[in-house]
Amino acid sequence: MTELPKAYQPEDIEKRWYEEWERSGAFRADPASDKKPYVIVLPPPNVTGALHMGHALNHSLQDALIRRARMQGFEALWVPGTDHAGIATQNVVERDLRKDGVDRHDLGREAFVEKVWEWKHEYGGRITRQMRELGESCDWERERFTMDEGLSRAVRTVFVRWFDDGLVYRGLRVINWCPRCTTALSDIEVEHEDVAGELVTFRYELSDGSGSISVATTRIETMLGDTGVFVHPDDERYSALVGKTVRHPFFPDRELPIVADEAVDPEFGTGAVKGTPAHDPVDFEMSERAGTEKINVFTETAHVNENGGRFAGMSREDARPAVYAALKELGLIEKTERPYVHAVGHCYRCHTVIEPWLSEQWFVKMRPLAEPAIEAAKDGRVRFHPPRFAKAYLHWMENLRDWCISRQLWWGHRIPVWYCDDCNRTIAALEDPTECECGSSSLRQDPDVLDTWFSSQLWPFSTLGSPDETPDLASFYPTTTMVTAYEIIYLWVARMIMSGMYFMGEVPFSDVFIHGIVRDGEGKKMSKSLGNVVDPLEMIHRYGADALRFSIAFITVPGNDSNSSEERIEGARNFANKLWNASRFVLMSLGDERPELDGSDLLVEDRWILSRLDDTIETASRELDVFNFSEALHALHSFVWSELCDWYVELAKPRLRDGGAGAAGGVLVHCLDRVLRLLHPVMPFITEELWSKLRPGAGSVMTASWPEPEGRRDAGA
């Protein structure tokens, strides 16, 4: 019998077992297997990322599900990979370059993209190395990156298919523009936040000198681009003015018509709206209906452009007070409410205030895609856990607007569209075309790239080989469970369902398990500025991966946020140590003996602990089936600590001490055997190590079966 140290020491054990697992191909899945598949595709972390507690939570739960499924006899496949994360990665590399005083424009597009690839090759493996430290049993041979050749082909195939089917189109619209990232964003990439701004009411004089009309605005600088004034058709205050024009104070040649439109809310402000079609989506629509001019007054960095007259060159921040002062001087300001709190959009990547900006972009028509995806959630082909998230999903899906997919970035999947200089044709093609149908070879590719989420949405099938019809795709699509935080239900989950159904004809997964986010010990969001960030790798080094994983799963209730702290992880480490020492005691007591469980001479305490074990197995299985990790682990924790250790081991000691252990030896081996299996999905390392001592030569606990109750529940005292 080998000596076990008095306290569990995770470091070398973890390293040793992980290498062994990878070496032996224990994580590999076989598409030719007869076993039923159980498949999870990992939500790909950003390639720029480092493992944080959010990943630790998300990944620990997936690994537990996969490991359990493997033990239950499924052909379990967990596909890992990383996301090229367009804006995030481009920002990181740009920041690096800036340290050397280099701007990406100095390099040019090709050289810059080359730099990003270099960066990816050098640092992109960081997070996947860290995932191994956590013990994740993903099939590394199937690791994918969203910019891999195969995945890029999937992106292109879907784009072209949607283009051909009329679901992808180009249009001139007011979109969300981030002047820092200098790119368009989709609606869901904008975070609304209340800001203390101002509401200014000012007056436009009628061109015929017969009076004026007042309008209210929170962005007075945009009045430089005003081309009309809108009122509600039923608003009697203004009915006499409809059809007249007002004169722009800074551009005397510009006459702004007063137009009636249903979209105006007569209750708000003065009931008259300044029409700024290039910088407000509603004004844009009203302008379309009214046929008014659209004047863009900002550059891509949100400086006033040449259309801004004497304000040209100013930043939007400087322009606001400048325009205000100028109007004041003309005596046109009527009222200023300050502070005026209202929601302002911010970039979800860099938090810069979004500028609604008129530009030509590519869009995906969502309605036709959404309908089948709505049905799938309604009829249960896709089930949300907990179910309340289905409601949020459906509400969003039923009110979808078209998705802006073009990004003015360099890092990403280039839009596979070419424009012919000679005949103006637009060509979307799987292979780069060299010649237009008209015979011209003067083709220009669209300079934009696709939204990162365009490739992410294809992840469940692109990683399995689509658009090729691979054995993996045939065996493993649709996948089984999607495990993710509620934060990205719209951004990602909904789109996977839509594109999966359209492109593959089937839902991408049957179950969506939604967990919350990890907060600090007091329930506050972790952030660098608060200094309350817990680093999972530090915790792994200090307490072991199993302790971190257990502490996370122990507090995971479907759909709820969880509060993590070093104290909790320490508590989980203590539990691991408890398990270690209980096992150590059993192993020391039994030497090389591994007595079988003998039902004939059981004492009352033997029957009691066996019945408690049965009950625990049942609870753990039932709760894990519904993703209730917290309940399952509370049952296991209390069985191991409060029952097996506190009572049974103590009661068995006299028998063990006398040498002739009798039934107690068999009972202990049996209980420990089952406990190691039950805990393996959450604590893979320590259970594997102890299993190798308890069941030498029996192979990995990964291949042991998931325990079933054995009908001993009625045998208790």
Next chain:
RNA sequence: GGGCGCGUAGCUCAGUGGGAGAGCGCUCGCUUCACACGCGAGAGGUCGCAGGUUCGAAACCCGCCGCGCCCACCA
């Protein structure tokens, strides 16, 4: 403006029709031959407030108060 969630022990939270619980913290006592990352004993809660349903409510229904989140083109 809509929607969702939460309010249970000092702290953080499970529990959803019939025993008020866990982790951490706290008090007292233990170098007991698996474990001080431990053992034993213990203190501590009108389950936000008010009403209703029920034989029975922390849980179900209605209202109120407080907190948080999501969605939204009220300039």
